[in-house]
Amino acid sequence: MKQHPPKKVRSDLNPSRLLTFKIDDRDVTAHEDETILSVARQNNIIIPTLCHLDGLSERGACRLCIVEVRGSTKLLPACVTFPRQDMEIITNSKRVINYRKKILELLFTERNHVCSVCVANGHCELQNLAVELGVDHVRYPYLYPRHDVDASHSRFCIDHNRCVLCLRCVRVCDEIEGAHTWDIMGRGMTSKVITDLNQPWGTSETCTGCGKCVQVCPTGALTEKGKSVAEMSKRRQFLPYLQMMRGRQGGSWQK
Amino acid sequence: MTLNIEDLQQIARIEKSKKDGFQHRINVCLAAGCLSCGSGLIKEALEKEVTRRGLDSWCKITGVGCLGLCAEGPLLSLPTSGSYYQGVQVSDVPEILDSLNGSPVARLVCPAETPFFQRQVRIVTENCGRIDPERIEEYIAEDGYAGLYQALTQMTPQEIIDQVSGSGLRGRGGAGYPTGLKWMSMAKAMGSTKFIICNGDEGDPGAFMDRSVLESDPHRVIEGMVIAGYATGANQGFIYVRAEYPLAVKRLRLALSQAERMGMIGNNIFNTSFHFNLQVRLGAGAFVCGEETALIASIEGRMGRPRPRPPFPVEFGLWDHPTMINNVETLANIAPIIRRGSQWFAGIGTEKSKGTKVFALAGKVVNTGLIEIPMGTSLRDIVFAIGGGIPQGGRFKAVQTGGPSGGCIPEQFLDMPVDYDSLAQVGSIMGSGGMIVMDASSCMVDVARFFMEFCMSESCGKCVPCRVGTRQIYDILGKITASRATMAEFTMLEDLCDLIKNTSLCGLGQSAPNPVLTTLKYFRDEYLAHIHDRQCLAGACKKAEEVL
């Protein structure tokens, strides 16, 4: 059983076949291999996302992009769900909006997100989501875990207190840079992103120092050194381009 | 070596006549439960004593699989006289041998006329405790591999699937998905490389049916898998077993090498063109790896984190190839269905749940152990007739089924027939078949907290609601049991349960609130007593000031 035949792309989805369906009562059309999220974005319908990033493989993990389908009580993550002919998607019902708010609040309680002292203040996707979803207070108790800051790398810094475990850094490092320096150790609440054998980032033998992980990080967890409060804005225009150039459709990191 | 039917029958005949050649046979249970009370020593002592007395050709000592009544171990059975001995010590050995021709040793006799033995209907466990799991010949002597022979030589894949569908067999791994339907999708799945996986992860704490089957009758599962492979066009199988079951792993590996040697797996099975390979893979202590996509990730050598479905494993599974996952007990039902026909199987059980189910009865009940009963048996029969009721005159309070994904069923539903649909109706699930009986000394809030702690530490951490939500629920339950919670927190508890149930990525999160939801529904007064009166009705929880 040496080599398993090469991986297949999803052959059940035919990219040349078109279908029509509805998002929030608007008729839209899509290729079979486009996700609900991407069709919504093409039509300027906003669905909040966090773990999704154009140019990386999908994880369907943050659950902020959940939408409803008329006639079903099941909620579907828009970033990994493909539409069906005549499906009726609702992106903004009270029910999903409420759930999204609560999920975001849970994220805020999980670690120590203190925006006022954060270098990413004002450029943070978590912060923007809170504004977008109207989360002005958090109903659940904060858990105040103790996490480290690793400043051992000469140019970058990671503050685990601000990590939301979206694993964009892990994916970009594996799928685009090809180094796979990052991964995630442990499980559940004790999960933590690590470099190599959970060693200080500065001592990593595999890190190329490319800084892609810093650019894709949605919060102030991964930052460049020498930035002070609110200075860390991120550049990620390069991603879809690199994904295309490196010809790694979908990504191999984790399905 | 490739066998044909005559060879099989020949092996069976020799084996049977060997058995009949002995005047007496003593079966010693060597499954994990009895082994841990020293049954290995007893078998040794029996063998030594038999040899010492020169009775080797008169009395045969066999190590067998689980006899069911694990709590009273070590157990022996004497198939020639039909009696059972319980709590046997090494010092009892001479007496047992002395008594073989006379009346049994009264002090050790385990009454076999009790409902515990009489009410059971054995299909999956028909060989458990009767054959030596480490010898393929004994399995063959009990019609083993005859189903496979029949399937490969006389039936088309479609006919097999028809039999399985017609039997009404539903998946024993939890959700109760119709097995025939799953096989049909798998048969239709496109691709020349397909995999079958047997799910022996059995992570539900308090369940040990799959362990018992694997330890007591491993060939039955192998036979089921090869039939499944032939019916669905798969040529490669994996048996995924928890690392916590070393004995099951050892016996499975042994069984595999025996089956391979006899040509039941490998190339040209029974001189047909069908070939099938089988491997054992070990888990490593993660409950979530029972979930199909996580299990696949684990076999691929990665962390067992589930991924969103669809695509389902039947289309995109192991290494992206069509993969079918069946539970151990599901597969153990296959060979009898092929041998005896779907009508026979469909005649057992209820309208929508056919056949039997093995339950692991544990907790506050007299007869803890393994039972196999027809679907539709009432809870009362299980707990009181078969289980022998609550020990020390205690009072029944609830029974928990389905483990961390299931719920607690109170007294008022005792007469409910146990099948997939009735259990779902009261908010629980069949799960893999763990059944924990609780008496008045158990606080239901504490039980809910126990399960939430389990889900919290087993959550893979991928999706936010399950990762953080289970922790928040656990904290609130902790406050309630310490009598420090407020009504606002109580409301938040219900709200969080609803959130996790509806928004989590995989079955673990979606079902994690079930123990809380069912106890909230049936034992709400216990929650409120902790909050309003700052007391635990069961007297099990310590108050905050006592804890500090």
Place this chain on the structure above:
Amino acid sequence: MLAEGINPNATALPATSPAQDHRLRMVNRTMQLYRNEPHGLIETLHTVQESFGYLEEPILRYVAAALQVPLSRVYAVATFYHSFTLRPPGEHTCVICRGTACYIGGSGQILDRIKEKVGIATGETTADGKVSLLEARCLGSCGLAPAGVFDGEVTGKLSPEKVLEKIGRWQHHDPEH
């Protein structure tokens, strides 16, 4: 195995004694069984744990190089699964089951008493390095709840007294036990 310089994970193992060589051979054998492919990682880690008692860092590097799995992935797998441990265990190990049946049967009290009398919680080892305490999620011996494993031997129907006695004997170096 691998060409020099291709894999940055490849590091020489520290000088080994003959006994260690034997253990390494076991690890190599497992990896070969899976043809040095990444999907053999979990089985290989099982072998490492069996032969070395825990997952030592140099061995993790060695396995990563041999199976061509990134270092961080090896570490991630080793910490995701609870069967693996990265710290050397004590001379003796005591595993107490905290599955449902055992919990209902009182395994919580046993753990409490061990903590109180011996001073170790789950995952900890006594200061003298004699005894490690671990927890299991159901040993499948629920019929004998509460159950535990003492140096690999499953024992049922435990009580705090029985467990403390056993641990006491280990601590007071009774070679018989």
